[in-house]
Amino acid sequence: MRKLLLSVVLVVFVILGFGKTLTIWIGGQVAELDETWNKIIKGFEQEYGINVEVQLFGFDTYYDKLVTALQAGKGPDLAFADLGGWVPTFAEKGWLEPLEEQIKNWEGTPQIWPNLWPTVTYNNVRYGLPWYTDCRLLLYNKTMFEQAGLDPDKPPRTWDELLEYAQKITDAKKRIYGYGVSGTKTEHTTLGYMMFLYAAGGKLLTDDYSRAAFNTPEGLKALKFYTDLAKKYGVSPNPIQYHEDDYRNMMAQNRVAMAIGGPWSFPLIESANPNIVGKYSVALHPYDVQPASVLGGWALVIPKSSPNKEDAWKLASYLTSFDVWMKWIEEKGGPMPTRMDVCKASKLAKDPKWQVIFETFPHAVARPPIPQYPQISEQIQIMVQKVLLNELTPEEAIAIAADNVNKILGVK
Known part of the structure; x- marks a missing residue:
């Protein structure tokens, strides 16, 4: 009877997705917003039935930790990469999964600020999905x-x-x-x-x-x-x-x-x-x-070593979706979304501080x-x-x- 009960529980766990866990590494300033991340990640887990393990890193240590992991083939399933040259650098070394096909077929692609795509491109192939941007x-x-x-x-x-x-x-x-x-x-x-x-x-x-x-x-x-x-x-x-x-x-x-x-x-x-x-x-x-x-910001990338690339893309596109970004802006008021539709539809459009940002953005150069x-x-x-x-x-x-x-x- 106990064996039967255990088998039923395991089947339920697999059906609900509890047997699978994705890891995501989040670095930089947004890593400090742990409460908001917990809410957003919980929404993904409930919608897709996949557990997500989140690791947060400060900017000062994140690059070295990520590079060490990628070099060893032990990186997370999904990671943040700075728009300041990280994505083409990692792509050249063969550490990243190309995302060209996923991006071509994703509904949100036309809404990403066009000047951000070069920051995640290497040899005319896109290896990252810009998640947030900014201008100083x-x-x-x-x-x-x-x-x-x-x-x-x-x-x-x-x-x-x-x-x-x-x-x-x-x-x-x-x-x-x-x-x-x-x-x-x-x-x-x-x-x-x-x-x-x-x-x-x-x-x-x-x-x-x-x-x-x-x-x-x-x-x-x-x-x-x-x-x-x-x-x-x-x-x-x-x-x-x-x-x-x-x-x-x-x-x-x-x-x-x-x-x-x-x-x-x-x-x-x-x-x-x-x-x-x-x-x-x-x-x-x-x-x-x-x-x-x-111009700055972060992109989501999938390491080549990830055994869960399909589910990692689900998480990346979920985090960059219109609805999730609107929730984020409603709760935190920033940072700046990479989605133009969110910038126009959210409360940012009426905030005087954000008016300065939108006026400054055309002057921003990329690294x-x-x-x-x-x-x-x-x-x-x-x-x-x-x-x-x-x-x-x-x-x-x-x-x-x-x-x-x-x-x-x-x-x-």
Whole structure:
């Protein structure tokens, strides 16, 4: 009788899908929203009868953990990959399952922002499904503006104004700072420099991605101003120790008034301090020559080693569906969906902060979608750190970085 009962239970478990488990790795800022993920994943489990094991990783450790797993052929069934070159890099190494056929036949494909597809493409084949996107902006604390006698409805628009505002706000003795400069050995530093580089009229690589393009007067001017905000003017906490995620949390506690942020910042800063709702805002980041932003976000990829590729695609398309994104926006108000229909139909369309985002998005450039990008990014991080630590002059650091980038790209 016991054997019969056990057999019946096992059959029921198999029918309900409890015998199958998918693993998904979630990295970056959205990993912090664990409660929301639990609700969304539970909805998938109930609809498809498949268990999902979720692992959350912070941005600082996620890349190394994912690469180690993929190299060993022991990756998850589904993973987040940064739109900053990760997907073509992983695809070139043969670590990812091509998704071209699934994407061609998926109902949501026409709704994905068209400028996102190149970030997940390698050799004309798509290996990732863009899940959320963003463009970097100036995130600022309105209360700290008011306390410094600044108009919170008139954020700085130029580099000169950025410095002026930051100096008025900064009181280092009280550990109050005007602007947060990212100088850690992470992608945040590359993104920070790129914001200033493109705002100065420069660019990272040539249009064909064949060689470095930042060792120019524009690139040098950007490097000097970006590092001088911390070194010369002292308006930032120690940039070697902190980056934009830290500054967002400091902003929530009224310690840093301005930093690079984006649509992902809204739910996170409000989670850090619910009382800051309505007391922060965003604006186009101050620029020198031209408005500038850097496009970012995450895509969902299926590792080649996954034994559950079909079910992994079910989860990827479920997470990127119209209904799930609408629930996410209703509950969290961000980040920015990769789906145009959600952007238009959700409450985002009426939010003044999101109006700034949609106006800024056309100025956003993508990080080079080439396999060598992670190595290039590392050279930018080293360049910035060498200047911040006074180990090299800006002129020396940018020349060495450009030479190293050209070597990475095979320039002879």
